[in-house]
Amino acid sequence: MWHGYCLVLLLLGAILMGRANSIAQQNSTKHVVCYHGTWSVYRPGLGKFSVENIDPFLCTHLIYAFLGIEETGQLRVIDAYLDLEDNAGRGNIKSFNALKLKNPVLKTLVAVGGWNEGSKRFSIVAGDPVKRAKFVDDVVRFLQRHGFDGLDLDWEYPDQRHSLQNEDRSNYITFLKELKEGLEPFGFMLSAAVGSAQFSAEISYDIPAIVPYLDLINVMAYDLHGPWDDVVGINAPLYAAASDASDSTGRKQQLNVDAIVKYWLLAGAPPEKLVLGVPFYGRAFTLTTAEGNQPGSPHIGKGIAGNYSREPGVLGYNELCELMQQEEWTQKWESEQQVPYAFRQRQWVGYEDARSLSLKAQYVMDHHLAGIMIWSLESDDFRGTCGQQSYPLLHEINRVLFGGKTPTGLTNESNEDKPNEEFCCPAGAPEGYVRDPENCSKFYFCNGGNTHSFDCPKGLSFDLNTNSCDYSGSVKC
Template sequence: MCSGSGLVGLLLGTLLMVASSSAQGNSSKNVICYHGTWSVYRPGMGKFGVEDIDPFLCTHLVYAFLGIEETGQLRVIDPYLDLEDNGGRGNIKRFNALKLVNPVLKTLAAVGGWNEGSKKFSMVASDPLKRARFVDDVVRFLQRHGFDGMDLDWEYPGQRHSLENADRENFITLLKELKEGLKPFSFLLTAAVASVQFSAEISNDIPAMVPYLDLINLMAYDLHGPWDKAVGINAPLYASEREAQDATGWWPQFNVDAIVKYWLQAGAPPEKLILGVPFYGRTYTLATAEGNQPGSPHIGKGIAGKYSREPGVLGYNELCKLMQQEEWTQEWEPAQQVPFAFRQRQWVGYDDPRSLSLKAQYVMDHHLGGIMIWSLESDDFQATCGQQAYPLLHEINRVLFDRDTPSGLTPASSKDKPNEGFSCPADAPEGYVRDPDNCSKFYYCSGGKTNSFDCPSGLNFDLITKRCNYSGSVKC
């Protein structure tokens, strides 16, 4: 766990709006949460909107995705959902308004993703004029909409329909020019990257990219799936006994431990490495019901989720409910430290609170920068499977922070805990107010509503900076 002094240093740095949320040394941990915005169109209990996000369980929220044009301009993929123009729903505005609830939360706009592909990134990265247009468009977009930075999700340089053999080098140039454009405004720059060595070596010059990125999100999932000949678990922590004995050196790469060690040995500083974890499992249809252990043959993708509706994929919220309704056999793979389950000829390898607790502890033990989640809408955010909403995210927070609010702010008001004492007057202007009797307590007034917060231990709310600060620096 973080030491007391290190934790205070982390929180103070964040609360004073330091440009980079990445820690100096090992005093900081980050929980970076992607929100796939299309999930607002899911049916029934799977529908997930901005109003379903708990802004106290993540240090960074990532809005996924924006697109990129061949010209170098940004593209809003769903204008009706994202923007307010022409009667739009204004999702981006509501997303960034979560910072009014948790004032130390950071928000990022993600550009790219699997569906956006690589071709247009390759075209833009190879052309100086297009790169300049992209940088300018990104800066304008972040300023206009109130984001704190950008997450670049090019999947992947040098792969998937790339047009240039120099993608690897051009990617570094793009990062360099992006960082130069973002730096004057203290915007963050992060990237989601291919994690496994064989793929990362093609796409990433790791020592060259490190100076330009505040955080590096390792997509350490989809390590096994229906594209393999045998069933395997989505994101194992360690290699299976069968994989560890592979003489080619190929299969031992496909686990979290091998991924992290490769990136560290290649020159990535641990405090910038963010371990990506999946809140979904990969499903298969077994060749026979009897062949149900990892490594067994299959005939293709398994069932789709009720909400995500993608064959071969089950969100944790879909899977946990399915297991309550049907008799699934749940087992633990001891070598890989992850669960799997099967019912008749359906098989799934996934993550649960136990395996995510082990991954979070791995982050602590190896002094990594934190954990990245793909993605929020696949946690049990409705608490349909248990008494607590967001059980996966809560477990990650428990290990990384020994509490449930990683920002260090303890909300004194919630759905089940009303404000005590102070309440904002109905006509109060929108903004922050310090408690008249307690300098470490403050409120955010909005439309007559009162959002209450406590500064971390040893800090008081500064009326000048509107942030928590060291007690000796604050006039009470």
């Protein structure tokens, strides 16, 4: 009898547009904002990460990193062969946005900037009204052409790093204002990745002035310690170490998540817009001596490079957990800062694990923040090489923020993992959606014989005509 209702609905375009999107977003209590560093597709062996490796049900927002910015105000596609379909390109952007065909409330954004892009060109464009207008126009056209839901501005950082004038802080406000005015009529989002610690953030941002123009503020609360310090320290401590209090400048006391969040909140950032950024990688050092292995011990520089990221001083969680399986590392828990570290001979790394990220996610809950931002997906154990499941770090964040449900406010259950006793997609059925004949707020996605079960947010029903959730009164049930 059930198979009589399996009328598979082919998707013809983007789903959950307009007010249904807005309502679903409001019903999602927390956000999981996931950056994807697209260059990871070129990593060797098991480290190779492509769009096909992304689980679209574990994030509320996916951010495609990065595009660049020209001094003229034009957008710059950094890797045209990977990103675009032109000239027999790989069409990565198209595949990225097609993930929304699997998760009907997923948002995708494109990020412009990043550390390697620097600050100079942002400074030039932000200070020129003609170039700002060009940038806004280019952004809108790009988002429309490729099917993104918004822009993430990653200027690192106004009034710092090669800025050409001392007006970046005020120009940044104008830049955001004009971007918001250009994006809002089309329903596009605007978020920004921002510097974190007070002594840096107060140089770059007038926080109350930028808040009205941003939908989400992604605070990069990591890289708080690294090989640039005189002694070894942990990448993203949740709380300060007792020794930090002895710093006469007060800077060390600002280099922890708790101090960063409290600064941003007291400076005027509303908690419902503030997203806590966490790293899926650690900062590695080479110790001066093997015996000096406590946090605060001296070092001589960067630690070993990972097998996949191949950057000295950086170890993705997937790289580190594999090393720990192959070699004898000593793992320790720093109780004051609530984060782990590990060492082997003269190699030392401060990193994140499921326990520390669980504590950070609970911190987000306790302080009513908007959610968690991840840098970045490809550094999780996405293949499940080290444990019983793929994406162990991301799953742990979801567990705390959503109590085991998917982050979008929908319920995703696949018969790949758990048989669906109520409904089963016919074998060989093409991809598409079908509504439950007994419950109009419930629907299914059929994919290669697999059944994914969803529930519309409260008060909404699944509309067969639009393949989206809408007000129940507007849906013929």
